[in-house]
Amino acid sequence: MKYLKILLLLVLPIASYGQGYISTDYLSSSNFKDDNGNKYGSGSLMILSGRYTLPLSTKKNHAGQITAWAATLNCRYGIFDNEAGAKELNPDKILNGSINISHIRPITEKWSVLASLGCGIYAAPNDVTLKSILANGAVVFVYKLRDNLSIGVGAGLTNSYGIPMILPMGYLNWQSSGKYEIKVDMSSGLNVSASTWLTKKIKLEFTAIEIDGMSSVMDINGKSKIYSTMMMKSYASPSFHISKQASVYLGIGGNWLRSTKISDRSLKGFFDSFKDDENKYQFGVSLRLMAGIRFRF
Template sequence: MVIYCQFVEAQVQIEMKTEYIGKSDYRKSENEKSEKVGDSQGAAMVHQANMTIPLSLKLNENKRPTLWAISANGVYAKLANKNFTAPLVVDEILNIGMNLTHLRPLNDRWSILATIGGGIFMSNTDFSKAGFKNVLGNVGTVFIRHLKPNLDLGGGIMVNNSFGFPMVFPALYLNWKTEGKYAVKIALMQGLELSVGYDLTKNFRLNLIAEMNGQTALLQQEGKDKMFSHLYMIAGFRPEIKIGKKISIPLTVGMNLWRPAQITDRTLKSMFQDKEYYFRASPYASAGLKMNL
């Protein structure tokens, strides 16, 4: 499954965020049984920045956008792993990517979203060690059905080289939200995002949120191509401070509910293995900055 993002504002959007995931035990789940892996433990600090620049934007008579936009993102994750006696995890992840997106209406009810891009996915920050095997490319198309003014649902295909050769994956798109003093949002785009918010004042909103995010590192281990996946699902409270109309500061306090982190072979077969490694639940906190320029 691949997830898309949509950008329909005629402004440059910048977002920066730092996340802290607290220490917890590392476990192995296999054949419906779960056990602790020795005394292994881990925490994580994730720094990320995203920028989206609209190249052109036009609205038709139904307020549907025809858009060309370019986006860039960078993520650095530092994993504080302790007491590991086997190479089951990595200590650093660096992801840098760029995408070109085109969105246009097909008729009153349908739009098409196309994207092409790529990036570097490493298990360290030494660019001298980066090679072609650290590069992932992607191209895809999603058809979006406008079910209601505030509800879009879509599907399509995505082609990428996650397993070392081009493969086709399904792509899903969901965007539903309400506005007003109470605001609800459900989005399946760059990740999973659920939020229910209430405006306590003009410049302060309190949100109850649940999200899923993650990073990937491509590496070699014992002469074989490997992939390290680091995912985390969080839930908590997010106060958001608004400074004028263009700047907001979201702060989040809650729990990391589930954090799979494991190295797998870079093969299709690895998607169907029964064994999974993960960190248990732990405290979570983040601070961010959003700007529309």
């Protein structure tokens, strides 16, 4: 409850100017194994999340294309409840908080550019240092194939592995309208979902696949390392729309993958993160429950 109050204090004072959400996710306990199937205890996870986007400026040209600046505040707090070896190989708590400035601008009738730059804290709450502050950025060139389909390519910036690295990025956004709305979004992560209105107030959404994760800079035996966990989930989520500006939702589904990895913060550590080695573990399939509120003003 204490951490939920913190998120409310961060978001609500400025919510009247933008849009955002506050949510809670719970992943039930499951076995923690290595790639060979050896068990190292078990664990569950609770994630408190908040996101708020503040438009800084927005304007349209004669063709209806948008040029805009926005600031986005993200905050995720992970509380791990692990036992035995899982407790030794995973942190107890992770704080991921960041702020980004983003910009969208048309180049031609079909092409536009998306850019963002920001930084954040990725660490255990009681172990925040200068090394825990990570930068991120991206520049993506987007081509509008149809009114509801855009693809793009670009590059992203990160210093998660100690040195600044530029990595290739892809972009895909497709949405269908009608009684059943289908969405495929690869702008930040991956989300494939379908939704429909059951009544004027109740909307049902089914997410076939969604991928998210958390990370934390750690100091192990005097060496700076990066802990990362990636999660893949599917769920059904009914939402009740209190008004045009606010809705509450619940969600129930499965968390099919929760992998963990500890890597050196170096170029070699980056390439080693793609290899199968003794530092890779994962939790088994678990139940995932969600609840939250979305708002737009």
